[in-house]
Amino acid sequence: MAYNEIETADRSKIRDVQTQRLRQTVSNAYENVPFYREQMDEMGVHPDDIETVDDITKLPTTTKENFRDEYPDGLFAVDHSKIRRIHASSGTTGKPKIVAYTEDDLDAWKEAMARSLAAAGVTEDDLVQNAYGYGLFTGGAGLQQGAETLGAALLPIGGGDTEKQVEMMTDLGSDALACTPSYSLYIAEHVEDRGMDPTKLPISTVIFGAEPCTDPMRDEIERRLDVNGIDLYGLSEIVGPGVSIECHEAQDGLHVWEDRFYPEVVDPATGEPVEEGKEGELVLTTLSKDALPVLRYRTGDMTTLNYDSCECGRTMVRMDNVTGRTDDLLIVRGINLYPSQIEDTILEIDDVAPHYRIDLYEKDNLDVIELTVEQADDAERGRDQLEEVVAERLDAVLAFTPDSLDIVHSGSIARTEVGKVQRVYDHR
Numbered sequence: 001m002a003y004n005e006i007e008t009a010d011r012s013k014i015r016d017v018q019t020q021r022l023r024q025t026v027s028n029a030y031e032n033v034p035f036y037r038e039q040m041d042e043m044g045v046h047p048d049d050i051e052t053v054d055d056i057t058k059l060p061t062t063t064k065e066n067f068r069d070e071y072p073d074g075l076f077a078v079d080h081s082k083i084r085r086i087h088a089s090s091g092t093t094g095k096p097k098i099v100a101y102t103e104d105d106l107d108a109w110k111e112a113m114a115r116s117l118a119a120a121g122v123t124e125d126d127l128v129q130n131a132y133g134y135g136l137f138t139g140g141a142g143l144q145q146g147a148e149t150l151g152a153a154l155l156p157i158g159g160g161d162t163e164k165q166v167e168m169m170t171d172l173g174s175d176a177l178a179c180t181p182s183y184s185l186y187i188a189e190h191v192e193d194r195g196m197d198p199t200k201l202p203i204s205t206v207i208f209g210a211e212p213c214t215d216p217m218r219d220e221i222e223r224r225l226d227v228n229g230i231d232l233y234g235l236s237e238i239v240g241p242g243v244s245i246e247c248h249e250a251q252d253g254l255h256v257w258e259d260r261f262y263p264e265v266v267d268p269a270t271g272e273p274v275e276e277g278k279e280g281e282l283v284l285t286t287l288s289k290d291a292l293p294v295l296r297y298r299t300g301d302m303t304t305l306n307y308d309s310c311e312c313g314r315t316m317v318r319m320d321n322v323t324g325r326t327d328d329l330l331i332v333r334g335i336n337l338y339p340s341q342i343e344d345t346i347l348e349i350d351d352v353a354p355h356y357r358i359d360l361y362e363k364d365n366l367d368v369i370e371l372t373v374e375q376a377d378d379a380e381r382g383r384d385q386l387e388e389v390v391a392e393r394l395d396a397v398l399a400f401t402p403d404s405l406d407i408v409h410s411g412s413i414a415r416t417e418v419g420k421v422q423r424v425y426d427h428r
């Protein structure tokens with residue numbers, strides 16, 4: 001059941017809302033954010049030139065560098081007295097991207113997250129165990145507000161302290177677990193290590209996000225915990241979690257709440273829109289944010305958009321699950337490869353655990369890629385035999401041979417209990 005009637009509205013109605021909100025957003029950006037005024041003046045575009053949502057391609061794009069250059073508050077469109085909350089997204093380098101919300105912005109986010117949880121199948125009768133981190137990261141707060149707005153009960157346990165997670169989940173009978181995909185697997189592993197069966201845990205849904213999750217990784221989560229896995233997507237620059245989510249009815253792509261966040265897909269090299277249904281970089285424009293209106297944000301996330309109707313009845317466009325980022329692309333001896341393709345390939349092999357790492361070095365001006373893969377706990381093949389199978393499969397599926405391939409014992413690769421998992425280590 002949809003939470004808000006707009007989710008199942010006619011496409012023409014959605015378009016009208018988008019047009020009206022885009023025009024407001026562009027005026028706000030032009031009038032109140034010098035960065036956008038300068039960009040638009042330079043391009044010779046005025047807010048009046050935006051007559052319908054199709055005119056969006058006339059607008060300038062925004063990049064993560066723009067956020068960094070305008071640190072801390074250069075992109076804010078409102079006076080500080082109107083701001084109710086600030087979050088930040090920590091990159092690996094440089095200053096964090098600071099994001100701000102007015103009271104209305106927080107209400108819109110709560111509504112988008114309530115919709116998302118309803119789409120995940122959460123109801124007022126459920127207890128949601130929120131194991132996303134709290135603090136500057138948007139995961140903890142986003143899930144909390146959404147669950148409360150929907151009327152579900154929320155356990156604000158945050159990330160880490162896995163023993164306590166399992167104990168409380170068991171004692172309180174949590175229905176849904178919200179956390180990163182890697183952490184849900186960590187919980188399964190932790191329970192197995194104690195000689196217990198993770199499929200017996202009370203949760204029936206895991207709402208995972210904040211990290212990429214390939215299909216075999218998702219199968220592993222669903223199988224080991226005996227749950228329905230629901231993919232939740234979002235990013236701080238646009239709002240936090242709640243930009244899009246899979247519906248539990250179809251689990252076939254993530255519905256973008258496009259009355260609030262307008263999606264486009266562009267060729268990452270040229271920035272030009274790609275044909276409908278083709279893969280490219282997701283570009284998002286906020287349609288209902290006052291404190292920080294963002295025009296055409298180059299997310300770096302690779303996806304496709306699908307406007308076909310969904311069996312759940314929602315009419316909002318679906319995006320493919322994001323498994324690659326433009327800046328993750330590895331170029332190894334002329335082959336372009338995303339780490340997720342490696343994950344996809346190796347996790348299909350029996351005896352491989354869902355844990356691996358990729359180390360990148362530079363030697364004599366050439367990129368060197370070292371792959372370390374963990375053997376499953378109950379592996380039947382020995383490490384040497386497994387190494388052969390992994391090497392063969394990578395070559396057959398991806399035409400890829402790592403410079404070194406190491407198969408390590410179960411449990412050898414460091415796990416991430418709090419925050420996002422890191423699998424690629426670039427030493428170049």
Ligand code: DLL
Binds near residue numbers: 139209210232233235
């Ligand atoms: O990760 C917001 C979030 C919190 C989403 C909780 C879902 C659940 P950031 O820290 O700003 O915000 O990171 C955003 O994480 O551009 C993607 O590259 C990646 N990402 C987020 N969700 C997914 C997902 C939060 N479902 C960046 N699948 C994004 C793949 C995801 N990647």
